[in-house]
Amino acid sequence: MNPSAEPLPERIRLVVLFGGRSAEHDVSRVSASHVMSAIDPDRYEVVPVGITRDGDWQLAEEAVALMADRRSLPPSIDVAGPRADPLALTTADTDARRTVVIPVLHGPNGEDGTVQGLLELAGLPYVGAGVLGSAVAMDKVMAKTILDAHGIPQPRWRAVHVNDLSAPGLAEDLLAELGPVVFVKPANMGSSIGVSRADDVDSVLEALATAARYDELLVVEEGIGSPTERVRELECGVLGNLSPRASVVGEIVPAADFYDYEDKYADGKALTVIPAEIDDETSRTVRELAVHTFRALRAEGMARVDMFLTPASDPAGSRLLVNEINTLPGFTPISMFPMLWRASGLEYPQLIDELVRLALERHDRRSRFETGR
Numbered sequence: 001m002n003p004s005a006e007p008l009p010e011r012i013r014l015v016v017l018f019g020g021r022s023a024e025h026d027v028s029r030v031s032a033s034h035v036m037s038a039i040d041p042d043r044y045e046v047v048p049v050g051i052t053r054d055g056d057w058q059l060a061e062e063a064v065a066l067m068a069d070r071r072s073l074p075p076s077i078d079v080a081g082p083r084a085d086p087l088a089l090t091t092a093d094t095d096a097r098r099t100v101v102i103p104v105l106h107g108p109n110g111e112d113g114t115v116q117g118l119l120e121l122a123g124l125p126y127v128g129a130g131v132l133g134s135a136v137a138m139d140k141v142m143a144k145t146i147l148d149a150h151g152i153p154q155p156r157w158r159a160v161h162v163n164d165l166s167a168p169g170l171a172e173d174l175l176a177e178l179g180p181v182v183f184v185k186p187a188n189m190g191s192s193i194g195v196s197r198a199d200d201v202d203s204v205l206e207a208l209a210t211a212a213r214y215d216e217l218l219v220v221e222e223g224i225g226s227p228t229e230r231v232r233e234l235e236c237g238v239l240g241n242l243s244p245r246a247s248v249v250g251e252i253v254p255a256a257d258f259y260d261y262e263d264k265y266a267d268g269k270a271l272t273v274i275p276a277e278i279d280d281e282t283s284r285t286v287r288e289l290a291v292h293t294f295r296a297l298r299a300e301g302m303a304r305v306d307m308f309l310t311p312a313s314d315p316a317g318s319r320l321l322v323n324e325i326n327t328l329p330g331f332t333p334i335s336m337f338p339m340l341w342r343a344s345g346l347e348y349p350q351l352i353d354e355l356v357r358l359a360l361e362r363h364d365r366r367s368r369f370e371t372g373r
Contacts, residue, residue, distance in 0.1 A: 008357060013099040014044040017115065018060075019051040019079040022107030023193045023214060029076040031331035032104045034338075036063060037073050038348040050079025051105070057086045087122055100359050101126040102352075103328065108188050111328045112138035125363030127355045129327040133298035137327045140187045140219045143297055147322060150296040152289070154322045155308070156222040159187070162212045171204035174220050181223030184208055186215035197223070224321065229311040234276055234320075236290035237329075237340040238303045239354060241362050244294050246287035247340040251276035272336065274343045282309070285320060293322050301358045304329040304337045 018032030019025055032048065039046055046067055048060040061081040066073055101124055103115050113135035119126045129137065136142050141159045148154070156178055164170065174182060179199070184207035186194040194214040196207035204220075211218045225231035233254065237247035253271035276283070290305035306323040310316070329337035341351050 008043070008353060008360070010043075011098070012044050012356060013047060014039060014356070015047045015049055015099065015101045016104055017049050017051060017101060017110070018077060018104045019053075020105040020107070020110040021051065021053055021055050022105070022109055022111075023189065024106035025053055026076070027330060027332070028104055028106050028110070029079065031106070031335070032063075032077045033073045033075055034333060034348075035102060035104050035331050035352065036067065036077070038352055040349055040353075041067065041070070043353075048077065049084075050077065050081060051110075052079050055109070056083055058082060059084050086118065099124055100356050102355070103128060104331065106328055106330065107193075108138070112188060125359040127359045128301045129299045129303070130362075133300055134327055137297050137299060137303070137325045138188050139217070140185060140324060141217055143325065144219070146296055147293065150292070152293055152296060152322055153320065155224055158220050160208065160218045160220055162216045162218070165208055165212065171201040171208075174204055175201070178220060178222040182207075183221045183223060184211050185219045185221070186211045186213075187217035187219050189214045199223075224308050224310055225314070229313050231311065232276075232309040233323075234278070234286055234307045234309055235336045235340065236286050236305050236307070237337050237344070238290050238294045238299070238305060239301075239341070239358070240294075241300050241358055241365075244291050244299075246290045247344040248275045249278065249283050249286045250274040250336050250340050250343070251278075252336070272334065272339065274336075274339055278309070282320070289320060289322065293325055297325055299325065299327055300362060301327075302329070302337070302355060303327045304340075 016032055016036055018028045020028055036046060036048060048063040050058050050060040052058065058079055058081040060077055060079060063073060063077050101119055103110060103126060105111055105115060111134060113131040116126065116129070116131045116134050120131060128134065136146060144154060144157055158174065158178060181197065181199045182204065184196050184198060184204065194211045196210050198204040198207040208218060233252045235250045235252060238244050251273040253273065286307060289307065293305050294303050304326045308321045308323055310319050310321065312318045329335060331338055338348055338351060342348065346354060
């Protein structure tokens with residue numbers, strides 16, 4: 001895997017944002033610990049900034065002290081510390097170009113373009129997709145609408161607003177259109193939070209109520225596969241800006257009915273297979289489809305694209321369907337994104353370097369545009 005040709009500056013001030021005002025707050029704290037553990041302290045001056053569930057920005061003193069003494073970080077970073085102004089924390093004292101921000105923030109108020117907009121206004125380079133790409137990818141309804149416009153295959157789906165939940169016969173209509181099994185999700189959430197499987201009227205109504213705890217816009221998708229043959233869940237990492245490239249393909253074999261939050265972060269019982277045991281042609285198609293999805297949704301820097309490979313017994317035959325894209329994927333020890341790139345030849349510290357390079361490249365390229373008439 002060939003990293004960007006442009007060398008990094010000798011030393012960079014790297015601001016790591018984590019925590020956040022999202023149901024994925026705890027996952028972010030775990031990801032931040034492993035990102036910071038992989039950072040070369042001789043190359044980077046690390047500034048860990050925790051965002052509380054109430055939205056306060058704080059300098060994470062515990063992490064600062066541990067990193068200064070070259071001691072191991074805990075599995076999850078505490079956001080506690082002195083309160084500070086966001087722009088003061090994300091602005092270098094001298095050369096702003098030498099400051100790069102890594103938003104290790106999952107879910108709303110971090111992965112949805114809000115923090116990215118703040119960093120754009122501050123004129124700072126940052127890792128990951130920009131404002132538009134982040135917002136579009138976060139909102140599953142908008143992302144699915146764009147994928148449909150680009151002809152990218154995906155499961156059949158329908159959007160439901162919370163105002164429509166009391167409509168007579170809603171659950172029956174959803175099952176008739178998409179059933180007999182459906183998955184209900186909040187439109188703006190990740191880590192499988194608020195996601196439920198449903199196969200009758202009562203469970204659909206319960207799933208809609210669960211998803212509505214997290215968002216006012218919900219997505220209902222058809223269940224793929226059959227009772228006797230499980231659909232395969234494939235994942236592919238993408239890195240790049242104008243010329244994105246795909247990692248090897250991995251597979252998740254869930255221990256539960258589907259790859260839920262407990263399976264991802266708590267139980268850890270899901271089986272990860274890297275590379276996935278698929279033929280070369282399928283692997284090539286997955287990687288091409290991942291890059292196509294990345295470009296269609298205006299992603300930049302990095303993303304993980306998740307897909308379904310349906311069994312041969314599927315009425316439409318075996319096919320690849322895009323499930324979703326994650327523009328700020330998890331960086332925990334069992335997260336697929338860093339494992340996929342490790343299998344592709346980029347170890348964790350090299351992956352951090354590459355993400356920083358891509359952030360600087362995009363910032364420099366876009367800074368050349370004129371702002372006057």
